[in-house]
Amino acid sequence: MWQALRDELHPQGFELVTVGLDTLGAAGCRTFMEAAQPTHPALLDQYHVLARSLGVINIPSAVWIDESGTIVRPAEAAPSPRQRPRDSAPPQLPPGTPERVVGMMTEAAKISSDSEAYHEALRDWINNGKDSRFALTPEQVIARSRPRDDNVALGHAHFELASALELEGHHADAITHFRRAHELVPDSWTFRRQAWSLEPGPEGPLARFWQGPAADNPEAWPYEGDWLNDIKEVGAENYNDPFQP
Amino acid sequence: MLAKTPTVATGDFERETGWEFKPEGACKGDVCIALAEKPGDRVSIVEIATAMGLPVVVDDKHGFIAVGPEALGNRALTTAQAPELDLPDLNGNVFKLSSLRGQKVVVYAWAPY
Numbered sequence: 001m002w003q004a005l006r007d008e009l010h011p012q013g014f015e016l017v018t019v020g021l022d023t024l025g026a027a028g029c030r031t032f033m034e035a036a037q038p039t040h041p042a043l044l045d046q047y048h049v050l051a052r053s054l055g056v057i058n059i060p061s062a063v064w065i066d067e068s069g070t071i072v073r074p075a076e077a078a079p080s081p082r083q084r085p086r087d088s089a090p091p092q093l094p095p096g097t098p099e100r101v102v103g104m105m106t107e108a109a110k111i112s113s114d115s116e117a118y119h120e121a122l123r124d125w126i127n128n129g130k131d132s133r134f135a136l137t138p139e140q141v142i143a144r145s146r147p148r149d150d151n152v153a154l155g156h157a158h159f160e161l162a163s164a165l166e167l168e169g170h171h172a173d174a175i176t177h178f179r180r181a182h183e184l185v186p187d188s189w190t191f192r193r194q195a196w197s198l199e200p201g202p203e204g205p206l207a208r209f210w211q212g213p214a215a216d217n218p219e220a221w222p223y224e225g226d227w228l229n230d231i232k233e234v235g236a237e238n239y240n241d242p243f244q245p
Numbered sequence: 246m247l248a249k250t251p252t253v254a255t256g257d258f259e260r261e262t263g264w265e266f267k268p269e270g271a272c273k274g275d276v277c278i279a280l281a282e283k284p285g286d287r288v289s290i291v292e293i294a295t296a297m298g299l300p301v302v303v304d305d306k307h308g309f310i311a312v313g314p315e316a317l318g319n320r321a322l323t324t325a326q327a328p329e330l331d332l333p334d335l336n337g338n339v340f341k342l343s344s345l346r347g348q349k350v351v352v353y354a355w356a357p358y
C-alpha cells in the first residue's frame with residue numbers, strides 16, 4: 001500500500017521513511033518489516049523518539065518534511081491508501097474467537113479514517129510543493145503540533161525510563177514508570193498500547209494484540225485502562241482526529 | 246535522553262536532546278534558551294537540564310537519569326526545522342534523516358501491536 005505509493009512517487013523526488021515504534025525493536029518488528037520488503041529506509045525506534053521529537057501519539061501517523069528539512073505538516077493520522085471501499089460492518093470471525101477479540105475487532109471496524117482526503121493532499125504536495133495548500137507555514141506547523149505542558153514533558157522522561165528498564169529486564173519497575181507516563185500524557189495511545197502489549201497475552205498471534213486483562217485472572221492486569229475499555233470510553237470514531245486541510 | 250552516569254560529553258547531550266550550545270545559549274532551530282555560561286567538554290545532566298527547564302527523572306535503584314523534552318510554547322514542536330533522527334534499520338545500520346535533504350519526505354510511524 002504505502003510501498004506502492006512510494007515507488008510511484010519516488011521518481012518525483014519523494015521518499016518514505018517508515019519507523020516502527022516498539023520497545024522490543026527488531027524482535028517485535030522484524031516479521032512485519034521483512035514481509036513488506038521495503039525499498040525505502042525502514043527504521044526501528046525502541047524509545048519512541050518520534051513521540052518526544054515530533055509529537056507522535058498514535059499509529060499510523062506521519063510527518064511531512066520538505067526538501068530543505070522544514071516540517072510542512074506535523075504528526076497527524078496517516079491512513080493507508082484505500083484499496084477497496086470501506087466495509088464498516090462488524091467482521092465475520094470464526095467460531096470460538098475469544099469474546100474480547102470480537103469486541104476489539106468490532107470497535108476497530110468503527111475507527112474512522114480520511115484516507116481519500118489525506119492521500120489527495122499528499123499528492124497535491126508532491127506535485128505543487130510549497131504552493132500546495134496543504135503545505136503549512138512554520139508557524140502553523142508549530143501551532144498544530146501536539147499540546148505539551150510541563151507534565152507532558154515529564155511524562156516523556158518517565159516513558160523513556162520505562163523503556164530502558166523494560167529492556168534491562170526490570171519489568172515490574174518499568175510498569176511503575178509506564179503508569180506515570182500514562183497519567184502525565186493521557187492523549188498518547190502509543191504510550192498505552194506499548195505498555196499493554198508488553199504484558200503476557202494468550203499464546204499465539206494474538207499475544208501482543210490482547211492488551212487487556214486475562215479472562216481467567218483479571219486482577220493481575222497492572223494498568224488502569226486497556227485497549228477495549230479505553231476505545232469504548234473515547235468512542236472508536238474519535239480514535240483518529242479527522243484530516244484538517 | 247537516558248544516561249547511567251551523572252555527567253556526559255557535551256556533544257552527546259546535544260545529539261540526544263537536539264539542543265546545541267552556542268554563545269547565545271542552548272539553541273534548537275531559531276529558538277535559544279539563555280544560559281549563564283557555555284558548557285565545557287562535559288555537562289552534569291541534572292544541572293544543565295534544570296538550567297534549561299527540561300524535566301529530569303532519576304531512578305536511584307537502577308542508576309538511570311532520564312531527561313524529557315522541552316515544553317516551550319506549550320507545543321511538541323519548538324521549531325518547524327526537522328529534528329535529526331538517527332535510528333537503526335533491521336541490520337543495526339544507523340540511518341540519518343538529514344541524508345534525505347533535497348527530497349520530499351514522509352516519516353511514517355507504525356507499530357506491530
